Amino acid sequence: xxxxxxxxxxxxxxxxxxxxxxxxxxxxxxxxxxxxxxxxxxxxxxxxxxxxxxxxxxxxxxxxxxxxxxxxxxxxxxxxxxxxxxxxxxxxxxxxxxxxxxxxxxxxxxxxxxxxxxxxxxxxxxxxxxxxxxxxxxxxxxxxxxxxxxxxxxxxxxxxxxxxxxxxxxxxxxxxxxxxxxxxxxxxxxxxxxxxxxxxxxxxxxxxxxxxxxxxxxxxxxxxxxxxxxxxxxxxxxxxxxxxxxxxxxxxxxxxxxxxxxxxxxxxxxxxxxxxxxxxxxxxxxxxxxxxxxxxxxxxxxxxxxxxxxxxxxxxxxxxxxxxxxxxxxxxxxxxxxxxxxxxxxxxxxxxxxxxxxxxxxxxxxxxxxxxxxxxxxxxxxxxxxxxxxxxxxxxxxxxxxxxxxxxxxxxxxxxxxxxxxxxxxxxxxxxxxxxxxxxxxxxxxxxxxxxxxxxxxxxxxxxxxxxxxxxxxxxxxxxxxxxxxxxxxxxxxxxxxxxxxxxxxxxxxxxxxxxxxxxxxxxxxxxxxxxxxxxxxxxxxxxxxxxxxxxxxxxxxxxxxxxxxxxxxxxxxxxxxxxxxxxxxxxxxxxxxxxxxxxxxxxxxxxxxxxxxxxxxxxxxxxxxxxxxxxxxxxxxxxxxxxxxxxxxxxxxxxxxxxxxxxxxxxxxxxxxxxxxxxxxxxxxxxxxxxxxxxxxxxxxxxxxxxxxxxxxxxxxxxxxxxxxxxxxxxxxxxxxxxxxxxxxxxxxxxxx
Numbered sequence: 232x233x234x235x236x237x238x239x240x241x242x243x244x245x246x247x248x249x250x251x252x253x254x255x256x257x258x259x260x261x262x263x264x265x266x267x268x269x270x271x272x273x274x275x276x277x278x279x280x281x282x283x284x285x286x287x288x289x290x291x292x293x294x295x296x297x298x299x300x301x302x303x304x305x306x307x308x309x310x311x312x313x314x315x316x317x318x319x320x321x322x323x324x325x326x327x328x329x330x331x332x333x334x335x336x337x338x339x340x341x342x343x344x345x346x347x348x349x350x351x352x353x354x355x356x357x358x359x360x361x362x363x364x365x366x367x368x369x370x371x372x373x374x375x376x377x378x379x380x381x382x383x384x385x386x387x388x389x390x391x392x393x394x395x396x397x398x399x400x401x402x403x404x405x406x407x408x409x410x411x412x413x414x415x416x417x418x419x420x421x422x423x424x425x426x427x428x429x430x431x432x433x434x435x436x437x438x439x440x441x442x443x444x445x446x447x448x449x450x451x452x453x454x455x456x457x458x459x460x461x462x463x464x465x466x467x468x469x470x471x472x473x474x475x476x477x478x479x480x481x482x483x484x485x486x487x488x489x490x491x492x493x494x495x496x497x498x499x500x501x502x503x504x505x506x507x508x509x510x511x512x513x514x515x516x517x518x519x520x521x522x523x524x525x526x527x528x529x530x531x532x533x534x535x536x537x538x539x540x541x542x543x544x545x546x547x548x549x550x551x552x553x554x555x556x557x558x559x560x561x562x563x564x565x566x567x568x569x570x571x572x573x574x575x576x577x578x579x580x581x582x583x584x585x586x587x588x589x590x591x592x593x594x595x596x597x598x599x600x601x602x603x604x605x606x607x608x609x610x611x612x613x614x615x616x617x618x619x620x621x622x623x624x625x626x627x628x629x630x631x632x633x634x635x636x637x638x639x640x641x642x643x644x645x646x647x648x649x650x651x652x653x654x655x656x657x658x659x660x661x662x663x664x665x666x667x668x669x670x671x672x673x674x675x676x677x678x679x680x681x682x683x684x685x686x687x688x689x690x691x692x693x694x695x696x697x698x699x700x701x702x703x704x705x706x707x708x709x710x711x712x713x714x715x716x717x718x719x720x721x722x723x724x725x726x727x728x729x730x731x732x733x734x735x736x737x738x739x740x741x742x743x744x745x746x747x748x749x750x751x752x753x754x755x756x757x758x759x760x761x762x763x764x765x766x767x768x769x770x771x772x773x774x775x776x777x778x779x780x781x782x783x784x785x786x787x788x789x790x791x792x793x794x795x796x797x798x799x800x801x802x803x804x805x806x807x808x809x810x811x812x813x814x815x816x817x818x819x820x821x822x823x824x825x826x827x828x829x830x831x832x833x834x835x836x837x838x839x840x841x842x843x844x845x846x847x848x849x850x851x852x853x854x855x856x857x858x859x860x861x862x863x864x865x866x867x868x869x870x871x872x873x874x875x876x877x878x879x880x881x882x883x884x885x886x887x888x889x890x891x892x893x894x895x896x897x898x899x900x901x902x903x904x905x906x907x908x909x910x911x912x913x914x915x916x917x918x919x920x921x922x923x924x925x926x927x928x929x930x931x932x933x934x935x936x937x938x939x940x941x942x943x944x945x946x947x948x949x950x951x952x953x954x955x956x957x958x959x960x961x962x963x964x965x966x967x968x969x970x971x972x973x974x975x976x977x978x979x980x981x982x983x984x985x
Contacts (some may be wrong), residue, residue, distance in 0.1 A: 234750050234975075235384055236248060236250075236743070236746070236747040236750060237973060237975065238250065238360045238361075238362070239545070239964075240575070240578070240579045240582065240583055240972065241254075241575070241579025241580060241583065242579070243579055243580070243582075243583025243584075243586070243587075244583070244974065244975075245510060245582075245583050245586050245972050245973070245974055245975075246972070246973045246974075246975050247338070247360060247575075247728075247970055247971065247972055247973070248360075248728075248747055248970070248971040248973070249359060249360045249361075250358070250738070250743065250744070250747075250969070251357070251358045251359075251360065251570070251968045251971070252348075252355060252356070252357060252358075252409075252729055252969040253355070253356035253358050253564065253566070253568055253956075253963065253966060253967075253968060253969075254346040254347070254348050254353070254355065254356075254699075254732050254872045254966065254967050254968075254969055255346055255353070255355060255356065255564060255675070255964045255967075256300070256342060256343055256344065256346060256347070256352070256353065256965045256966075257298070257299070257342060257350070257351050257352035257353060257354055257562075257964075257968040258301075258342040258343045258352060258354055258376065258964075258966050259343065259578075259962040259963060259964060260343055260344060260951050260954045260963050260964060260965050261341055261343075261951060261962075261963065262292075262339070262343045263344055263914065263916070263951070264916075264951070265288040265289075265291065265292055265339070266285060266288055266336060266339065266916065266919040266921050266922055267916045267918045267922075268284060268285065268918050268920065269904060269918075271917070271918040271919075271920075272883075272886065272887065272889060272914065272920075273890075274887060275883035275884055276496050276880070277919070278882070278886055278887070280882035281886075281920050282882070282883075282920045282921075285332075285473060285919065285920045285921045286317075287384045289317055289335055289336065289921065290317055290318055290320055290333065290576070291412060292339055293314045293315070293317040293318035293327070293335060294318045294331075294697070296521075296840065297521060298314075298338075298339070298342070299314055299318075299522035299523075300351075300519075300520065300521065300522040301338070301342055301350065301352040302314050302558075303353070303522040303523075303525040303526045304351075304352075304525060304560055304907070305338070305350065305352075305507070307525075307526050307530070308531050309334060309335075309808060310526055311526070312331075313331040313334045314335060316331060317331055317332065322730045322905065327414075329399065329882075329924070330341065330600075330973055331906045332921050332924075332926065333924060333925045333928055336921045336922060336925050337913070337925060338420075338924065340601040340913060340914040340925075341911075343914075343965075344667050344914040344965055345701075345914075345965070346720075346909070346965055346966060346967045347558065348731075348733050348734070349559075349560075349561065349564045349733070349771070350506070350559070350560050350561070350562065350799055351375065351376055351456065351519075351560070353559065353778065354375065354376055354562040354563060354564035355562065355563055355564060355733055355734060355737040356563065356564035356566045356568065357568070357570050357738065357739075358568040358569065358570050358968055359568070359570065359571055360569075360570050360571075360575065361570070361571055361572075361574060361756060362571070362572055363569065363770050364571060364572065364573070365569070365570070365571045365573070366570070366571055366574040366577075366709070366710050366713075366715075367568070367571065367572040367574060367702075367707050367710045367711060368567075368569040368709050369566065369567075369568055369956070369957065370566065370567040370568075370705040371565065371566050371957060371959045372566060372567075373565065373959055373960065373970055374564025374565055374586075374959075375560050375565060375958060376563065376564060376565055377562065377563045377564065378562060378563040378737070378823070379516070379519050379561075379562045380516075380560065380561055380736070380737075381479070381512060381515055381516040381519075381558055381562060381886075382479060382558060382560075382561065382736075382770065383480075383481060383482055383512060383557065383560070383770075384556065384557060384558065384769070384770045385477040385478065385481045385559050385763070385769075385770045385900075386477075386546060386763070386769075386770075387508075387536065387544075387558070388475070388481035388482050388484075388485055389474050389481070389539055389763065390536070390540045391485065391504070391505060391508060391536075391539055391589065392472060392473035392475075392485050393472065393473075393474070393538040393540070394504075394539055394541065394614075394781055395470070395473060395489070395501045395504065395505075396472050396473050396705075397484055398497075398501070400497050400502050401459065401492070401497055401501060401564055401834075402447060402460070402461075402471075403447045403448035403489075404444060404446050404447070404448065404494065404497055404498075405446065405447055405449075405471045405472070405473070405788070406444055406445060406446050406471075406488075406491070407441040407443070407447065407460050407463075407464070407469045407470060408440065408441060408442065408443030408469070408470050408471075409441060409469060409470070410468055410469060410789040411470075411788075411789070411791055411794075411799045411801055412787050412788055412791075412799075412801050412802050412803060413428075413789075413801055413803050414465075414549045414700045414784050414788055414801050414803040414804045414819075414820070415438065415633070415938075416465045418467050420438075420470070421803045421804075422467075422634060422803055423621060423622070423623035423787045423801070423803045424621055424623055424624060424849050425590035425624070425803075426622045428468060429855035432608060433455070434449075434459055434460055434462070434463060434468075435462065437456055437459040437460060438468065438833075439449065439464060440452075441460070441463075441469055441471075441709060444562060444663060445579070447460050447471065449851050457474040457785055459755065463930040467789055467790070470789060472585070472953045473485055473488050474763075474790065474985055475488075475794070476631070476763075476791070476792060476793050476794040477763060477768060477769070477770055477774060477792045477793065478770075479732060479736050479770075479776075481770075482505065482509055482512075484509070484631050485503060485505060486502065487904060489501050489502050489505065490502070491938055491946050492857040495628070495841065498739060498980060504539050507535055507539065508535055508536060508539060511528070511531050511532040511535040511536075512532060512557075512558055514531060514532070515528040515529060515531075515532055515558060516529045516560075516887050517672065519560070522858075523920070524630065525648070525950070529556075530560060532544070532557055532604050533557065533631055536557055540543055544557050545557075551834050552744050553664060559771070561736060561737055561771075562737070563732045563737045563924055566956075567749060569970075573711075573713075574659075574711065575610060576712070576718060577717065577858065577859050577860075578700070578860065580672035580673070580676075580857075580858055581672045581717075581857035581858045581859070581860035581862065582698060582700075582719075582860060582915060583672075583697070584672060584676065584679045585719070585722060585845070585862060586696055586698075586722075586974070587679055587680070587683050587685070588651070588654075588655065588679065588682075588683040588691075588845065588970050589696045589722055589724045589725075589843055589889070590683070590685070590686065590688070590696070590974060591651075591682075591683035591684065591685075591686060591961075592627065592647070592683075592724055592838050592839070592842060593652050593688060593693045593696075593724050594686040594687070594688065594689055595647055595650075595651075596644065596647060596689075596725075596835065596838065596839050596842065597688075597689025597693070597828050597835060598689065599643065599644075599647055600632075600643070600828065600831070600835060601689070601813075601814060601828055603629070603643060603829070603957065604625065604807075604814050604827055604828075605639055605795075605809065605814050606627055607629055607848075608620060608625060608807055608809060608814060609626060609647055611625065611630070616650070616827070616967070618808065619704035619806040619807060619808045619817070620807050621802070621803070621806055621807075622785075622802055622806060622807055622830065623786075623787050623802045623803075623805075623806040625807050625827075626787065626831075631725055633750070633831075633834045633838065634832045635835075635837060635838050635841075638907060640841065640842060641838060644838060644842060648842060648844060649847075650845065651842075651844070651845065651968040652845065652846065652847040654683065655681040655682070655684060655845040655846065655868055656846075656847070657678065658675055658678045658679055658682055658915065659845075659855060661673075661846075661852075661853060661855065664911070665853045666853050666854065666865060667853055667854050667856070667865075668853050668854070668855045668856070669855075669856045669857075670855075670856070670857050670858075671744075671857075671858060672857050672858045675857070679815040682924070688725075688974070689755075689828050689835075690725075690826075690828045690829050690831075690835055690836075691752045691755040691756040692727070692752070692756060692833070692835075692930075693724075693725040693832075693835070693836070693839070694751055694752070694834045694973055694974055695725070695726060695728070695751065695972070695973060696717060696722060696723065696724055696725065696726075696729040696971075696972045697722070697723040697727055697728040697970060697971055697972070698721075698722045698723075698724060698969075698970045698972060699719070699720030699721045699722070699723075699826070699967050699968070699969055699970075700717060700718070700719065700720065700967060700968045700969075700970055701716055701717070701718040701719075701720055701749075701948075701949055701966070701967045702716070702718070702949070702955055702966075702968075703716040703717075703949035703953040704716070704719060704949075704953055704955040705952060705954075705955065706955055707957070708953050709955065710955055715859075715955075716856075716857050716859060716861060716948075716949075716953075717861065718860070718861045718864070718948050719860060719861060719863075719950060720841040720967050721752055721841075721843070721861050723816060723840045723841070723843070724839040724840055724842055725836045725839035725840065726836040726837075726839065726840045727748065727775075727777065727815075727971050728779070728969055728971075729744060729969060729971055730748065730775035730776055730777035731770075731771060731775070731776065732770065732771050732772070733771055734969075735776040735777060736776070742775055744886070745777055745779065747971075748777040748778075749781055751973050752782070753781065754781045755829065756776065756779070756781070756782045756783070756829070756832070757784075757825050757829045757830050757832060758774075758775070758782050758783070758784045758785075758793075758833055759783065759785060759786070759830065759831065759832070759833040759834065760774065760784050760785065760786040760788070760791040760792055760793045760799060761773075761774060761786075761788065761791070761792050761833075762787075762788035762789075762790050762791065762792065763788075763790045763791070763792045764790065765792070767837075767955040768792045771961055773792075774792045774793050774833075778793070778795065778846075779787075780795070780796065780797055782795070782798065783797075783816045783825070784798075784799045784800065785799060785800035785801070785802060785805060785830065786799045786800075786801070786802060786803040800818060804818050804819045804820055805817070805818055805819075805830070806819065807827060810824075813826065813827075814826075814827035814828075814917070815827055827966075833972060835931040842971070845862065845863065846862075846863040848866070848943070849868065849870055850867065850869075851865075851867050852865065852866050853865055854946065854948075861948060864945045864946050864948050865945065865946045866943060866944065866945040866946070867896065867898060867943070867944050867945075868942070868943045869896075869941060869942050869944075869946075870939070870940075870941055870942075870948065871906060871930050871934040871937075871938070871940055871941065871942050872934055872938050872939070874892070874930050874942065875888075875935075876888035876889050876891075876925040876927070877926070877930040877931055877934075878931060878934075880921070882924060885923070885924070885927055886920055886923050886924070887979075889917065889923050890917055890923075892956075893917045897945065898944060900916060900918060901914070901915070901916050901917075901947040901950065901951070902914075902915055902944040902945060902946055902947055903915070903944070903945050903947060904926060904929070904942060904943065904944045904945075905942075905943050906929050906930065906932070906933035906940060906942055906943075907933050907936070907937045907940040907941075907943075908932050908933045908935075908936055908937065908940075909929060910980035913925070913926070913929065914947070915944075930942055954966070
């Protein structure tokens, strides 16, 4: 019998968490039709009138209070410099004016067609799997949202903590702690690379008293400790600051630290400055529902932050997933959704086959990295003459092979993904030139088993895979009548995507998620804790919010993004050995030993999560359906440098030629496209003058930066008429279910190739 948090996925051997996240857009899908011309111009003479109609539609959109508020939350500058000018009405066809229209169109397509999880324009909901007779039961609430919550970005509170710590009067009250990546020895302080920092007698005396609980003023009552503490901080040996981990409410941790200061003349002014910022945040939260109030409150928050910290109220401009602003809003959709046996039965067989291949992919990736790490270990041994090397040294040597982005995986993975696709090609047997290819799960089950033999997970997190599932149906009633098509969005390999903070925070019972995760991982999981300055670290998506006291944590950094109650294993105490052909990591102080792949599991999950691509790219690939599940949507690829229509300067000629190009290649009117310079797909309707102009702009930008890159387009599936998620008024929204699949029959291996 499976544990109580799981429901069997048919007879596949896989199970799903009974809770799945519902990701959706916060604006109706049909709102994007504001930009679509019912009679697209067929020649350049008709273009000006169509462009004028698009401008009028954009002006109406920019006057919509909800749209204005969404932009105010996301980018107040765009509200003032693009949305509000356009709302006043079209001007001359100046380039600056058209650029504003493209910027606004970019926001509108995201709010209406993308399943984000941020703000009220991407609310989070929940679905429960039950063994019931209905495929789907949908009960929308009276409004769109059940809850709105505003959070600080952790980096913003860190900046306040740093500013407060600069006060000379506060230094005696700080409670310094040894930097967690180091080990204190009789010789001095050993760093992760194995080097030793020597200490003077005074430095040693002070360091021995720094336990994170004793204030500086009590370390050496006779004086002199403050200067030593500052010196040890500058050498990376002590952390005397007020910073806390990345968490949902970092301001509470800072307030608690300030509250431990006994002197009210020092404590109260510091708390007052923090209160000024939290009051400004509360003002922003209270402004919800009013774009101008949100803009004013955001401006007030920015100025308050600048006054307190003397630094800019933003970071990493232009980057995705960077937590650029000071605060953000997450919301819960007001909906009750139950998924039942008929839907699960239709999903089980095809999804089970995909999960079988995902398990194989993760295991193969683990084996290849294990072999690679052993090669690096052998190389380091020859260089140093030592049998063991510092873990930090191996990570440094492996960095080119473990660094990845949303756009590109490490080169080490390329041969594996090619092999994965060759195996799927032998399973699918897609005929040349096909636009649709349908298979029965029962008929390919043996082929899948032969190509993707069963193997145990190589690291604990790889017991989880996270498929994103969409349903193409005009309504919930249509789903219950059996009139629907299942569509796989992405299948995230070796990771639980519900561990991102928005899902944990917006779940009514976050303890359920934590207990489920703990049950699946047991005591096996080892988590590498990144620096808070890592490009991946932010308050919303990483590091994982689903961790357990049963997990083991280690770090190479003095500013770790997590500070678990059980502490962190310092990288300076961890060395890589080889035992019986397996790379292992041993802790010097207590002798504990872990498989190297487990210690590197966070890196491997990050690499694996976007590696699932069963059907190879190329110029064209068909829609592939197994039973009722579309496992790959129809897709086309074109070199950006060859798209001559996108480089036409005359917008009328550019639009007309784009439509001819679409017809010549038999492309759908509506699609999502991606170029190398964009992290996320963008929606295009070839009947919209402004959306075609946006596509052309993206093509030109990509050609300028990466002239050998491709433009890829994929069919929009579900389409605008296949959005089953409805509000109380009958409005329809794009949506997807984020599932968590667990292979209960598997136990993580010891990191050995099998």
